[in-house]
Amino acid sequence: MTVISSPGASLCTPVASLEPQLTRAMVARQRFPARSVSDDWPGTERSRAEAARLLSRPPYTLENVGSELHHKHGIVMVLDWLEDQPGQTWQERWKASGIEQAGAAWRPVIKQWLHEHGLRADWRMPVVGRALTTLISAELLRPSVDWLAAGASRQGVLVRSMTHSRDPDGFERLRELGAQAQGVRPGAVTTTLCRSALILAAKGGTIADITVGDVLELLETQAVVLKRAMAGTEVFYRLLHQFGALGEDAPQSLREVRYLG
Numbered sequence: 001m002t003v004i005s006s007p008g009a010s011l012c013t014p015v016a017s018l019e020p021q022l023t024r025a026m027v028a029r030q031r032f033p034a035r036s037v038s039d040d041w042p043g044t045e046r047s048r049a050e051a052a053r054l055l056s057r058p059p060y061t062l063e064n065v066g067s068e069l070h071h072k073h074g075i076v077m078v079l080d081w082l083e084d085q086p087g088q089t090w091q092e093r094w095k096a097s098g099i100e101q102a103g104a105a106w107r108p109v110i111k112q113w114l115h116e117h118g119l120r121a122d123w124r125m126p127v128v129g130r131a132l133t134t135l136i137s138a139e140l141l142r143p144s145v146d147w148l149a150a151g152a153s154r155q156g157v158l159v160r161s162m163t164h165s166r167d168p169d170g171f172e173r174l175r176e177l178g179a180q181a182q183g184v185r186p187g188a189v190t191t192t193l194c195r196s197a198l199i200l201a202a203k204g205g206t207i208a209d210i211t212v213g214d215v216l217e218l219l220e221t222q223a224v225v226l227k228r229a230m231a232g233t234e235v236f237y238r239l240l241h242q243f244g245a246l247g248e249d250a251p252q253s254l255r256e257v258r259y260l261g
Contacts, residue, residue, distance in 0.1 A: 028212075034145075034214050035211055040091075041204065043090075043140050044089040044139070044140055045089050046140065048079060071134070077131065078128055082094065090140040090141045091140075094143070099147075103150040106147075110125070133154075133158055134165075142202055146225060162197045170243075171193060174239060181238075189235075191231070192236045195218060195236050196236075208243070208245050209245070211247055234253065237254035238253065238254075
């Protein structure tokens, strides 16, 4: 019996039993490709002075004076760390830093840099994490879907940051749609908001810009990286469809997308 190895499949799974599933996935991804991410866009080409000015003003600041003081310090450290990497743009420096390869274990990458520069990392790392999320929300850099799917960014913090600074109306409307939907549990709504924030972090734009391909890419990547079945996927797709995202030719359900083949 011929066997095949694929994410989520047993090494002894027959090819015949996997072919329909793989074919459907290929057809869906070909018809609905995910948005590509360019290495250059206006935000990532900002100078250090421009980036610092942007991040020192609302909506990227915090209301609490004490918290904002730490937040500013975190932003300075992250910008310093990125500037120490090779590259001309923030995105090029991000890619050259090695942080993507570290995945969810990225913190030691910056922690080592802090130590090398005589900075104690024990109290600095929490503010560095929040500051990094702010840079992502401000579109200075766009992490890969793989890095985000691995849980490298704390999703609750990312949702709050995206809601506050990137697309407040979009996240509020998506939250309302979830609250009004029959049979949808609060946990599924929270997961929908988190997944939407991850897509915005990787692709840029707002919730209205999310495509069917973006959804398929994230769900497939999460399934592979996290090595488990994804819950709440149908709700995620349905709420985005009701929101008016995904495009005019988008099927009404994720099931329809997956059975195109």
